[in-house]
Amino acid sequence: MTPLLEIEDLSVNFARGGMINRLLNPLPLPSFNILDGVTLSLMPGQTIGLVGESGSGKTTLARTILGLVRAAAGRIAFEGKDVLTGADFRAMRRRSAMMFQDPIASLSPRLRIGSLLTEPQLIQGLPMADRRTVAKTLLAQVGLPASFIDRFPHELSGGQARRVGVARALAMKPHLLLADEPTAGLDVSVQGDVLNLVGELQRELGFAAMIVTHNLAMIRHVSDRLAIMYLGRLVETGPTQEVFAAPMHPYTATLIRSEPVPDPRQRSHHLAVTGEIPSVFRRPSGCEFHTRCPLVQPRCRLEPPAYRRAGTNRMVRCHYPLETCDQEKEAFARASENKGN
C-alpha cells in the first residue's frame, strides 16, 4: 500500500530579524534551522500524533505539509505524487484540511455558520445545488441542529465552535485531516466529545489524521502512531501503545513521567526533568537533548546521534536508547538525588 503522505528529510529555515533588518543589512542574515531532517509517513486511514513541547516545531511541520510555510529542502509526497509547485500544493489542499488551534478565531466573526461551512466549496469552485442544504447536511454530520446555520461564531460555546471546525474541515471530504491542538482550552467532559466525533467520522469516511498536541493523556487514546519532536527534529516514532509502554528516547520517557497523575496515591516525588527547552537560535552541540538528559554520556555532547531504526517499526535518535523501563526509572531517581533534591 502506498502511504498517503510521505515526508523525507524535510528542513525549514527562517531568517532571523524582521523586514527592516533585512533592508538595512546588505549581508544575508544568518538563517536558522526550524525543522531539520524530518522523515515521516502516514498510511491512509491512520492517525498519527505529533507531540512535543512548545517550540519543538510541531505546528511548523503541519503548516509546511500544507504548503503554508516553504521548505528549504526535502521531499513531500501526497498519494504517491511529489508535491513541488504552488499548483501541486493547491491540488493537495483540496484533498486535505486543517483544523486550527483556536476554533473561534479561525471562524470569521462577520459570517454566519452556514456561509462559513460552504466557503471551502466556493473557493474550490465545486458545484453546489443549494448552499443551505449542504450546510445543513454538514451540521447534522457533526451533531449540531440545523438552526445553527443562521448563527454567528460568537454565539457558540467552545465545544460547539470545535464541532463547526470539524464540519468545515470535512466539507471537502478530505483524505487527510491536520488538527492543531484540537482540544486545547476544552474541558475534559467536552474534549472527549470532539475526539469521539472525529473518530466516528474517520471510521465512516476513512480519512487519515495528524493530530498536533502536547496532551499525552489524550493522544494515547486517539492515535495509532506517535512522533515525538524536540527542537525541530523527530526523536522517536513508533506505535502509540509501544511507545507509552517502553519509551526508547530519554526525552519521551521524561514527557510521559512529567504528566501529573490524577491519583494522590501515586504522587511522584522526584522531578523527571530540569531546565527548559533551548532556543533553536542556540542549538546545543551533539545530541540536542544532552543539556537536560539525566542519562547523558560524554559522547552525547560531541556527536549528534543518527535517526535510526530500532525494532520492527520504531525509529529513535539517541546514542544510548533505553532498553527497559527500570533502567530509566533508576537513572531518574539517581539524577534527582544527585541534585540534592
Added chain:
Amino acid sequence: MTGSLAASDLSVRYETPHGNVHALRHVDIEAHPGEVIGIVGESGCGKSTLVTALANLLPANARIEGSIAYDGVDLVNLDAHRRRLLRGDEIALVSQDPMTAFNPVLTIGDQLVDFQHHRKDLDRAQKKARIAAMLTRVGISDAERRMRSYPHELSGGMRQRAAIAAALLTDPGLLIADEPTTALDVTMEAQIIHLLRELRREYNGIIMVVSHHLGVIAELCDRVYVMYAGEVVEGGEVDAIFHDARHPYTRALLACDPARFPERLERLPTIPGTLPNLTDPPAGCIYASRCERTLAPCHNVVPPRVKLSASHIARCHGVRG
C-alpha cells in the same frame, strides 16, 4: 483560629442588562494555615468568581451575600481602605498567565521592589537582597541578571516562577494560585508542581490551588472542593475525593479524565448535556439535568449537605451519611 479562612453561605451574583447571573450560590469552604486546598471544576463552575471574591477583586456589578472570614475579620463588610491593605499584604494571587501579571515596561527587579511596599522597615537595597534570595529560592539562576530583565525576556516557566516569588515576597497568609500551570508545557508544569510542593514545607500560610486539571490537584492538595455551576458539590480529603467520590458529578468528572486509563479506549467518556443557565438556576439540584441517577426530589428540592465523615461532605439527595 489564627490565619484561617472560612467562607460561609457565600453567594455572588452579577447584575447585567440581561438579568442577574447567580455565579456563586451558598458556598461553604474553610482552610487552615499549613494546608493546600484545591478548588477543581470545569469552565463556568464559579472557581474564578470564588477566587476574585476571596481576593476582593470583584467587579462593580457584583453583589455579594454571606461571609468570608479571614483571620477573624469579615472581608465582606470591611471598608474599601482596609480591604485594600489586606490584599497584596495578607492575600496574594498568582494568576494563570504570568505575562499579564507583570508590567511590560518595568524590569522584574523594580516590580518586585514595589510589591514589598508595605515593608516600611526595609530600604531599597534590603528589598533587592530579599528579591535575589527569593528568586534563587524559586529556582531562577543568575537572579541578579534576571532582576534587570523585562518580563518578555523571560520564558513562560521563568515568569511563573517570578510571579510565585512576587507573591511570596509579601509574606501572605493566603496564597491563591489560579491555574498556575495551565499556560505551561508538561515538563515546566512538573517543575512548578515540584516547586510549590517544596515551598509548602517552609511556608505556613494557606495555599489555595484552583485548577480544572485533576492531575495537578491530585499531585498538590490536601483537601479538595469540587465545584459545579456555582456550587460546591463535594468536598473532602484528596484521597476521599479521588478514591471514594460520592457526588455523581465528581464521579463523572473523574471518569472523563483520559489520564486515568492506561489502555486505549475506543470512545472517550464524556458528560452529556450542558451547564444550566445561571440567570435562572434550577429549583432543585443544580446537576439534576445531567445526572445519571436522579431521584424524585432532585428536580425541585435543593439537596442537603450530607456529612459523610469528619471532613467529607456531598450535596446530593442520593448519598447517605
